[in-house]
Amino acid sequence: MGEFELIRRFFCSDQLQPARRDVDLAVGDDCALITVPQNKQLAVSVDTSVAGVHFxxxxxxxxxGWRALAVSLSDLAAMGAKPAWFTLALTLEQTDEAWLSRFAQGVSDLAQQHGISLVGGDTTRGHLTVTVQVQGYITGSPWLRSGAKPGEIIYVSGPLGNAAGGLSLLQSDIEPPDIWQELVDAYLLPRPRFDLISLLSSRISSAIDISDGFLVDLKHILESSQVGAQLDLTRIPVSDALEDYAGRRKALEYALSGGDDYQLCFTVTPQRRLELEVSAEQCDLKLYPVGVITQEKGIKGIGDYAVKGFEHFYSKEQKA
Known part of the structure; x- marks a missing residue:
């Protein structure tokens, strides 16, 4: 099967190219053609997933397939952007029709959930690598890392560490009991938090998605905003499944530094805290306050846990 036949068979389906008013021309030409609506900002992000490194x-x-698209979409969610379309570059060692069918289905199922369209990409031969570029729209002000101010409350949008626990399980060859299955699912099938956009819009001052580890990603907010943080480790949300699998100490380490959670970390002024939490409860959503932004730089309240997370080319612990 040649490159063009591969594209036609697996990536030109109606499921991957739903009708959208903003897409004038999708897959099949040298470029896609898009009409960007007026009064909206275009948000663009790209992520590369390499076999043996990212999965x-x-x-x-x-x-x-699902995961490669999800990690890119999470960047849009972290900016308060609603997804619109994406491109896909796929590098394969060989063409395997059964593998491609399953891969395309994973991409398609997540794309359909969010009504986004595949508008182009590339296929090449080499080590298994997936690159996804996503585009979305922002109405109003984008959520940036640079807006946190002293006195604001630090929140996370869900339990942390499940994905790291799931990766540990997959690497151990242990057959997970039912109670641990949510850990494996958290790693293999992450879910971008677009469900929070309406709730958080106009209420938060800064945001980031948690991909490389909570402490490392929180530090990005702190450095961009030139502030610090005081955390309360007793408030870090850890699932029963993770604590059952790893024990309290290891579970908290996964939650602080494990990465791949794709939850959101964001800050809210004290004046808007009650409004936010009441609205979240009405939407049947749970948010977790875990600390406060401080004038003094650095991260306090983490005891002997190190500020560390995933980093390409070398691993290191960072100063709090």
Missing amino acids: LPDSDPYCI
């Missing part, structure tokens, strides 16, 4: 090479290709 286990022997993973179900359905999960590889």
